[in-house]
Each structure stands twice: as structure tokens, then as C-alpha cells.
Amino acid sequence: MKLRKNMKLGLSFIFLLLTLTSCLSLINLTKKNNTLEENTLSLSPTTGDDFYEFNNDRFSAYDLSPYEQVWLGLINGRGVQYDDDWYNITVSPGEERLVVFLSFFHGDGDIDIDVYDSNGFFVASSTSITDNEYIDIVVSLAGIYSLRVYFGNAGNEYDLMWDDMSPSLFDDSYEENDGPGNATNLTPSKNMWLSSVNGLGIQGDEDWYTINILPGEERLKVVCLFSNSLGNINLDILDSAFNPIYNSWTLEDGEFVNTILPSPGIYYIRVYYGDGGNVYDLIWDSLPLIGGEDDPYEQNNLVNDAYWLGQDEQTYLSDLRGMAVQGDDDWYAIEVTPGFLNLEVELNFSR
Template sequence: SDSDYFSFSVGRGERVIVSAEFATLDGDLDLELSDGAGTIVDTSAGVTDTERVEYCNADASTTLYARVFGYGGDENSYTLDAAVMPDGAGCCMDDRFEDDDTRMTARSVTFSGGTPDMASFDGTVCRGDDDWIAIPMTGPGRIEADLVFVHADGDIDMALFDPSGVRLASGASVTDDEALGVDVSSAGTYALRVYVFGSGNTYLGEVRRSTGTGCSRTADCPVGTVCDGTCENDRCTSGVDCPAMHACLSAGPIPAASHCGQSCTSNSECRSGEACKWTLDGRGCAATGGGSNGASCTDFTGCGGQRTCLPWVGGYCARARCSSNADCETGTYCVAEGGINVCALSCVSTPCRESEGYSCDFRPTLGGTSRFVCLP
């Protein structure tokens, strides 16, 4: 049978409504709306004098096609009306976690039970339709939260509220992603509000919580946390994120996370499972592994003893910021490379990682001699 087609340009966040009016006793007509790939996005096949289809476009600008056709070969005249208009919510569609629009109906999430105790969540937040996440606390402690999203698709912010509804902290920048952290003084169910400026956006989130009666030193806390009144996650982006007498230690090549480490001069000052690492940011207590000098690594947890993971090709386990050969282990020598002093592995009897671009170079050391060492 014969069909009539009509095209409509529809921008992101716009809704198109198409209707066909006719006398159905003269012939039954139906109506379809499809996208450029031919996928039908709406159809109307009633038995009245009006057929109506609509679609709200949440994606990039596109062209939609309306098809008018007779049912079972019927023919008839008709009047077609079409409107393309901005949608008040930008065509944002709520996620499957509704109804979590208020503090009292906050969504429950599953915590890991580890240290730190973490819970991941995700969602779509629309204009005027906030998402709330419940965070139960059994006592005083700390709550931290991160949101990951693309700011250009819609600015998402968040705020943390105590059990009585008082706002404690917020993350409200105008860039990608948000973060917040706050110490809490009592038990109860706290709530994280996620809201958007714009029509809507999707996000990934993580909440971390720690509880306890407090601590007086990092040695009282589990590895992976530091003491700042309570035991807190040791991740950091700069020194301001760390307690006094701690430094934000670079763990290795990007994207290795940085960690707060207590300043130290010997392993005896660190907890079991840690060593007094020689890092690019100075000496600090940090988790230790088994990687030998010159071994590949992704972060310093894979390097044994007091070695860090240098941000060289494939990572390189070594002590950093040495001032003389006396600071280095047997079989390594203090040399300058890339603006930093490192304890580089001797290559007299040990092969370098040639397949990764390393070579055995003859370099002056900070001990007054020159040695063959493995360098990138």
C-alpha cells in the first residue's frame, strides 16, 4: 500500500509530537515515527479519527521520520499536524532506582564491610528530581563521597545531610566530578543528595565510611587508613588532604592513586605490612610488596622494602631522592635521571629491561665514581 513520509529535525532535549486527523469510516489510517536507522520509536494504530505519536530526544540532534499508511490497504485523506518543542526536563528519563527523590526515601546501597567500608552506586538525575543515597552510621566516624560524570552533559552537585536534615558538606564545583568528606559525631542514617543544574545527566558514585571512637596516631589504624581524629582512607591529591606529619606520596605512574604516608626515617616507625619508603615526595610509611630493584610495577605496593615505583616505562622499583650511594641498597647506585636522584640497578651482572627501552648506561654516581646502571 501507499505510504506518506515526513521528516523532522529534532535537537537534543526536544520533543516532537505528530498527529493525523481523518474520518476513519472512509478508511483507517495508522501512524509511525522512526529514527534514521529505521527503528520505530513510536506507533499509533487505533480505530478512531486521530492517530498520535511522540518522541523525546535525549541524544544528539537527529532527524525523525513520520509514516502515514492505510491499515489493510485502506486509503483516505488526512490532515497532519506536527510540533517540535523543548522538553522541560530535557528528555531526561529517571533511572530504575526511583522513588529516591527525598531524604526520607533515600536509596539503600550495599557496603563492602571492609576497611574502608565502601559502597558504589550509579544513576540518572533529572531536573527537579533529585537522587538521595542513605548512609547508616553505627557511631562517630567519617563519610567521604565521590561522583564521576561529564560536566558538559549537565552539572551535577551533591550535599551530605545529618540524620536531622542539617547539611554538613557539599561538592559543588563547575568541572567534571565532585568529592566531599566530613567527620560525623554520632550514629544515625546520613543522606547524600545528588542533584543537577541543567536537564539531566548520568553519574557513577562511591561512598566510604569509617567508624570508631577515634585515634591518636596512624599506628592505631589499619593499613590503608590514617589517623585524623578517626581512621580515614589514606587516598590524597595533595598534602592538604593528609594529617600533620604526613605527606601525600605519589604511588607510581599515572593512574596510580596517591596515599598519605606518615613521615619516617626507619621501618620501625611504620605498621606491619609497611616500610619507610623512599618516594618522589620524601620518605613516608607505605604498603610494601615484593618487587626487587629495577622490577616493573604499577604502584609502590608492588615494590619490596623501602622502594617506590618510579613513573618510568612500565614502572621501576627503586629508592628515590637519594643523596649519596650510602642511601642505596647493595647492587644499586645513586645517580641523577630526569631531574631526580634514584638508586638505579647495576647492570654489570644483571640484564636491563631492553625490550621496554631500558639500557645499561655508564653514569657518574653521587659517590664520586661512575657505574653501569639500568636506566630508561
């Protein structure tokens, strides 16, 4: 769950945030969002909306064409659905399969998404009443399309990512990784979404990935995002001898791993099950076990020892020094800029 509080602030000051022991902001991204137990710190403009405004109609749409396979949060922060938000994308010739991920927490307000062609004609939509929306279609022509993010107008935050690919492409660029002997090495891509490494994964058959866990970093987190309605996907973690260590087998959108591994070394991530050509995104991280099970932001157990995040606005902790671990009180300090009256803090974790 997430609780967002907008705080009216009259001047610049240092705000000391006690995560987990306070109730500023909680989001559950366990199965259906796009982060790995990550905290987002962001400030919105005084309008209360996001940094893509004003994009309230098709003619003022924000152009995401240069940002294929990039999550919105990594461009200019997450979107905020106070009103209709429009984005333009460009589908390339020969890549008419259009995939769109819209990630949000439904409990903060429902959000839907539509696709329109360059003439303003409706093409497709995703309008569920759960977390997240997904679109996976083949459009008739290459060219400019518009994405409309709309519905509840509750000020709910969201993230969005799009990709186009060949309609005849039944598998991804990580092939042939159908078994442990051909596993794709994701060790250099720690804390990176698969979409930003070499494109989205496609679960047309078993996909194997290998990672190297360093001594002292045996806490493993993995998130695999996909639409279950388009084909279920399971997730296994295996050791170097192919012994199963952990699995995530749900009937929900996405799978999530959060486990302490028995030792450092080589491990395998196995993505498999439906073999229906469903697209997915994946990210992994390992955390140092400092002081038992703590994080690289220690020692920040007291207000006077708060970790300084003042220069890291709109940045996930995982993009700084890795994800945090709530083994004790964790304090962080931020600075609010004059004139920015809405403070938004996200704390994402697996309940």
C-alpha cells in the first residue's frame, strides 16, 4: 500500500525522514510494479502535477519516441494522473508489435490507458480494475501513435514504458538461453531493467540468466513484470549445481523474489512456464549483509546520523548504492526547494 501526503512548505528546509517507522509513503510493488524494494524521492511542481505537463490532450502530447525501452521514472520522474496525460511514440517499419507497460497502485486510484493512431482514431485500450495495465498488440501501420493515460484523476503516480518489435519475433535478443549452459550473464547488469540492457524478454521458451553473488551480498531480490492475462510466467532461483533455492509461482501479474542465499557464488534465474510469447521485464539486485542484514546507508539509525539525499532527487536508492534493508531505524535527510510546495516520497517494499 502507499500513503502519499502533500505537505505545504513555506521555505527551504532540511526534512528528516524516518523510513518504515514513519507513515509518509508506502507502495506495494511486490508483483506488479517496476521496482525492487526501491525508495523514490521526488518533488512535484506547484501545480501538483508531473514534469510532463501540459500534455492534457493529443495535440500537446509529450514525445516519448526517443525513449523506447526506458521507464518514465528514469526520464523526468514518474507521471501523476491528476488529468488526462498524453504521450506520443513512433512505431518503426517492420516493428509493428507495440508493447506498453503502465505501472501503478490501484488502491491510490484506478488508471486506464488507450492507444490512438496519428489521425486520432482509437486503436486499443487496457482498463482493468487491478494494479497496472498492459498493452500488447500489432498495429496495422508504422508511424506516430498516442498513448492516453486517464480515468480516476486522483493524483496517483505511475510509471510507463513502451517498446516496438517485429510481429514475427517469437523470442528475444537474449537467445539462445534455453538452458543453464547457454544462460545469459546478467552480472554486469545488476540493478538494471532487462529492457534497458538489450530489450524486453519474450517467454517463448525457457529463459535462463546467470548472476554472480559476491561474499557478504547474499540477500537476493528479483522482480519479473508481465501481464498474466497474456500468459503466465514462473520464476525459479537455482544454485550452481542447479538445486532449487527459491521460486515464485503465482497467478498474478509479475513474480517477486526476496530471499537470503545460502552462500556467495554463481546462481541461475529461470524464467519459464507458459511459452506463449509473453513479453516481460526483469531486474535483480543483491544486498550487503552489514551488521546482520543491513544496507550500505548505515550507520543512519539516529536523526543526527541521517543519510544525505539532498542531491539525489527523483533517484531510486537502488540507483545510488543499492536497495535499503529495514533491519533497524533508517533516517534520511532531504532539502525542499523554495516554491515547490508538494513533497512526494515513495517507499516501495514487499509486504
